[in-house]
Amino acid sequence: MRKFAFGTSVLGLAAGFMFGMGSAVSAAEPTLSEADFEEAKLLYFQRCAGCHGAERKGATGKSLEPKATQKLGQKRLEKIITLGTEGGMNNFDDIFSKEQISKLATFIQMEPPKPSEMSLEDMKKSVKIYVKPEDYVKKPMHGRNWENFFVVILRDAGKMAIIDGDTKEVLSKVDTGYAVHVTKETSDGRFWYTIGRDGKQNKIDLWMDPPQVVAESQIAYDARDIAVSHYGEWKDKYVIAGGYWPPHFVISDAVTMEPLKVVSTRGVNVDGAFVNEARVAAIYNTPKSPSWVVAVKELGQVWQVDYSDLENLRIEQMDSHKFLHDGFFDPTQKYFQIAANASNRMEFFDTTTRKFVGSLETGKMPHPGPGANWTDEKCGPVGATGHIGEGMITVWGNDPEGHPDQAWKTCYKTETDGAGLFIRTHPNTQYVFMDQPKHPEPEIQQSIQIMDKKTRKIVKTIRVTDREKSIALHGEFNADGSELWVSVWARGGKADWMNGEIVVYDTKTLEEKARIKGLETPTGKFNVYNRVHHVT
Amino acid sequence: MRKFAFGTSVLGLAAGFMFGMGSAVSAAEPTLSEADFEEAKLLYFQRCAGCHGAERKGATGKSLEPKATQKLGQKRLEKIITLGTEGGMNNFDDIFSKEQISKLATFIQMEPPKPSEMSLEDMKKSVKIYVKPEDYVKKPMHGRNWENFFVVILRDAGKMAIIDGDTKEVLSKVDTGYAVHVTKETSDGRFWYTIGRDGKQNKIDLWMDPPQVVAESQIAYDARDIAVSHYGEWKDKYVIAGGYWPPHFVISDAVTMEPLKVVSTRGVNVDGAFVNEARVAAIYNTPKSPSWVVAVKELGQVWQVDYSDLENLRIEQMDSHKFLHDGFFDPTQKYFQIAANASNRMEFFDTTTRKFVGSLETGKMPHPGPGANWTDEKCGPVGATGHIGEGMITVWGNDPEGHPDQAWKTCYKTETDGAGLFIRTHPNTQYVFMDQPKHPEPEIQQSIQIMDKKTRKIVKTIRVTDREKSIALHGEFNADGSELWVSVWARGGKADWMNGEIVVYDTKTLEEKARIKGLETPTGKFNVYNRVHHVT
Missing domain, CATH: 1.10.760.10 (Cytochrome c-like domain)
Structure with missing residues (x-):
């Protein structure tokens, strides 16, 4: 509104606000x-x-x-x-x-280039079928105990290794998307779906000899998580994957990997401000209802997305805190527990009522990874997380029905030497295992610490490796919990990759049992039995 | 990927797609x-x-x-x-x-300036209280039959006129947002909420003498519709208004007009493409459940937004067709009927199951406005729309329980002289009234046509005005349906505004009864009794 007058002053103001006033462009x-x-x-x-x-x-x-x-x-x-x-x-x-x-x-001093969109049509064109569903094998072809297989991310190589947990043999290394963050399984554990940082989702069949990729498609340019529908008549029917860019989630046919439905997650955060780059962090199937929980990082909201009718898609947008990262369920599979790492909090949701039920202040930047649940003698059932920002394990009550006074409150905290990413336990071990890869000192980032569930104290520190530029991270158990597998990520560039390994420990004696060598940058590991049976 | 090589080719491709390749800037x-x-x-x-x-x-x-x-x-x-x-x-x-x-x-040949966002905080600052809730009058202060009041949009003046339907007196003209599109009421009809094209929402109290604005706030820079929560314990608790820009809806406290919650409607349309400017067209309270239907125009989706828990907001995103415009309920108040005008369709939703239930091809660009329902001798209960693109009334069955064979199918079509905006009827008249303002010829755009429900034929054409640059539009009934009020919009610029009027007809004899003069650009009219009792 300068030299002219038009319309009401109200409208003049509105248009002024709407488009912003003239912005200066730096001459230099x-x-x-x-x-x-x-x-x-x-x-x-x-x-x-x-x-x-x-x-x-x-x-x-x-x-x-x-x-x-x-x-x-x-x-x-x-x-x-x-x-x-x-x-x-x-x-x-x-x-x-x-x-x-x-x-x-x-x-980074120049104007950011505008990132491209990706339409459902683009995604549909990306589908690749390597083995047609009608040609799938009818039984496991290798005669192995495939329910004790480990599916292992070889991060920087853009591959997944399939390892026989009984014999420790590497059965195959299959090509997937770049820097896979996570993999999720069909309800019987036969098919595994990976999502790469490049937005490629791959489907692996463990019954083939050797296990192999059967289909893939691309749903984003950058992505982090994926999940399968496990409930009722929709069991193993759909796969959902979330994009960092474009900020959306995509539901695909779990058989053919054909993308079916795209839903944007751009939105208004819990403070009331619009966020264009509202990214999908974690996604999990909710065992107690036909839905997934989709953590929209920058919004501070978990969206519970119902998959019983894709054309009339029901979503609960549950408010919590920023920025949401990764989570896990309580032992009853009813409550979802997720880190809001920028708020130094764990957030809790009842996936049966589809409501936010609690929030807990933790240490600095909680990061549970696949998480850990056990029963504490005083607090009853508990969940636990490590932290990216400090060396600490935070333990809280997670049984609101049986122990309402403890629910979503700190039971205790135990210090560790260094900040870490992954905490793990198993019903058949008295210990909780915590890695420490975020600590700057090699001797700490190469060691895991072991806490006794009974005494709540650190009882042992194991140096997993002492190779230069190698770090130890991520524990996973074999099917009966008698072994803990820990990754050694050789980070000295591509020439160093093959020095990566997995070290296997006895969870009773805490002694080393085996080393599985020649693994390019192994990170997350997924034991078929434990994941199918929700052992955390 | 030009002179350098880095990472995998997959990723190179992804980043290339992600940001687009270099774009040429026109020199001229x-x-x-x-x-x-x-x-x-x-x-x-x-x-x-x-x-x-x-x-x-x-x-x-x-x-x-x-x-x-x-x-x-x-x-x-x-x-x-x-x-x-x-x-x-x-x-x-x-x-x-x-x-x-x-x-x-x-x-329009230059790069479009980027429109501004509007945060919840911005909106909260815009609240203006003219009369504090604790100072609201306790009873109607004017002793008039306020349930037969008409609330009338004076479009270009940015005002609403309150007219006594019994005496035809103009009681007040109150300031609101610019070019109000629609107004909605509390469940008793006392308070009326307007939404202006400038995103201002105003609350008018009909019990004051004269009726007056008691509160306002701004929720967008451009907006079209507003609605109140009418169901159960949330009765008259919330107001929802939808933005054209920013593309979102905002839920406010219906008492104080304080904005409480913003939800973005940017999303992926029914064809699978992201739409940044996915605007909110129509919004209505659903009488059979604690929710509103929110038509997201460019997405081709109606979102059923549940207001029973704003912090765990449930939304059903119901797919239909593009571009959604305005709608109305069937007589049972269960089914929502809305025009997808770019698809030449009416779309139907069951608001109790929260699902899309049918779609009907109509004439060109259907536009029901507040719509019309009656009972046809052959088809049973029917709904009807006029069209922006042609002179036609399309009538369909809307009673799936009683007349399943007729449901969401064309019962009949009746031609009119010209394309129009608003079709209306009332249980106490044998006629259906259709305006024709979209026809280019003055004698047609200044006339309404009247169809007999029994014969399905046009039985009369009434020339409402013959003033130059004036058009006739929008019918509304008085409380007992004995009168039809039609607007005459004097469009000859600001100097001509005061020549606008409302012409009142007897719905039995179809004779003119009265002219209410001195109304600046009257368009939509809302009779308190008819709107509270869902008479369409």
Whole structure:
């Protein structure tokens, strides 16, 4: 509203607000050649977008929009990328060259390129069938005890290893999407679905000899989690996967991997502000109802998505806190427990009433991974998480029916040497196992700590590896809980990959039993029996 | 991926898709001075965005993105704005000056400015209380038969007139948002909530003498519909209003008008493509359950939004067809009937099962407005709509329980002289009344046509006005159905406004009974008794 007058002043104001007033363009905006811009864009997507967002508005990491980065300037940005920060950002001088760091520092001072959308039609075109469903084998062809197989992420190789838990033989390494975050199974444990960081979802058949990928499709450019429908008449009918970008979830046919339905998760967060890049973190099937829980990270909401009628899709948008990450169920399979890591909280939902039921302040940045449940002598049934931000195990009551006074309240906390990612236990062991890969010191990040459920104290520390640039992480049990498998991730670049291994411990004696060698960057492991039977 | 190689080719592809390849910028992009740009932006918002969208991606009107408009060029665009199109766009030479048309033609060839967001915090700041709830009067202060009041939109004046239906006196004209589209009432009919095109929602108290606005707030920059919660314990507790921009709906406290909850409607349409500007068209309370139906125009989905728990908000996203516009309930108040005007269809939803139940091909661009239901001798209970695209009344069966063979199927069609907006009837009249304001000829757009329910034939045409630049539209009945009130909208600019009037007809004799004069651009009218008792 400058030299002219039109309409009511109310409307003038509205239009002024609506489009924003004229914005200044910096005369000295940094620039890159087209080739350098494309390179920086790719590096940013691979290594930075996960924390800072495809649109650079920030999430786990800070906002990297030009108004913020231009203030810091080229030199300071290069230093931050090179050395990392106190706030938790890694150093990148072992991953990027000096030239690449310089390009990235310039790139993040320029206007972020607008990320592309992906339509259902695009996704449908991406379907690849390697084995037709009518050609699926009718029984396990290898005669092995496949219910004790381990499905193992070989992260940086973009593969999954299938390992025989009885014999410790590596049966196959199958190609999947890049940097798989997680894999989920059909209700009988035969088929396993992976989701890559590149949004590719693959379906693996454990009955083939050797186990093999039978179908794939792509549902996003960046993604983190996947789940299968397990309830009632919809058992093993649908697969759902969540996108980081585009921010949405996609329901596909679990047989053919054909995408069927896309639902955007862009929305208004629990503070009332619109978030375009509202990403899907964790997704789980809810055993007590025909639905999945979908954690929409930046919104601070868990959406319970009912799969009983895709054309009249029912969703409960359950408010909690930001930013949601990963979660697990209580032993009754009724309550969903998930970390809101930016709020230093665990959040609790009743998936039968489809409502938020509680919130617990934990240590700094809780991260349960697949989580741990057991029964404490004083508190009754409990759940537990480790933390990315500090060396601590937080244990809470999770039995509101039997122990209402303890429910969603801290039972106790036990300190560990270093911050970690994965806490695990099993009904057949008296111990709780916690890794510590987020600690900067090699001797700690290469060790796991073991807590006694009875005394609540750390009773042993095991150095899993002492190889340079290797870290120990993620425990998983064999079917009867007599063994704990821990990954050793050799991080010294591609030439070092094959030095990765899995170390197997006896869960009674805590002695080493075996080493499974020649595994490229193993991370998460999934035992068929334990996952099918929800053993956490 | 040009001169460098990094990561897997899969990922290279993903990042390439994700951000799009380098886009060319036209060297000869048209420009405007800042003042002219601001003027054109405002004109565009007031007159063009409703059909072409705030982001200019098109909806009812065509896409006006630079790639499309630059091909047409300045001269051709000016001609289209001046004269309109065969496709249904009005001429604008009577609204804009030649200079303004030239600026608009340039503006729409430039990159659209990014529209602003509006947070819950922004909305909360906009609340204005004119009368505190504790100071509300305890009974009607004017001693009038307020249940026969008419609440009348004075569209271009940004006001509502309150008219005594018994005496035909104009009791007050109260200030509201700009170009109110609709008003909805509390369950007793005392309070009326308006929503302006500027996103302002106002609350009017009919018991005051004279009736007056008691509170307001703003929930969007552009908006169309509003509704109140009427069910069970939530009766008259919440108001919901929908935004065109930002594309969202907002639930507010119906007493204080304080916004409480914002939900984005940006989403994936029924064809599987993401739509950023997915606007909220119609919103209605569902009498049979604690919810509203929210029509998300561009998605082709009706969202049934449950208001029984705002923190665990349940929504059914019910798929139908694009683009959804306005709707009404069947006489049992169970089925919601809404126009998908771009698909030339009526869509039907069962609001008790919260599911899509049927779809009917109609004539071109159905537009029921508040709609009409009656009982046909052959088909049983029926609903009906007129059309924006042709002069026709389409009548369908809407009683799946009693007349399953007729349900959601065409019973009959009756031609009228011209395309219209509003069809109306009442149980106490044998007639159905249809307006024709979309016909280009004055003698038709100034006339309503009357169909006999028994013979299904047009039995009379009434010329409501013959004033230049005036059109006749929108019928509403008084409480006992003995009168039909029709608006005469004097469109000759602000100087002509006060020539607007309402003409009252006897619904038995079809003779004129009265003219209520001095009304600035009257359009929609809402009789308290009929709306409270769902008389359609």
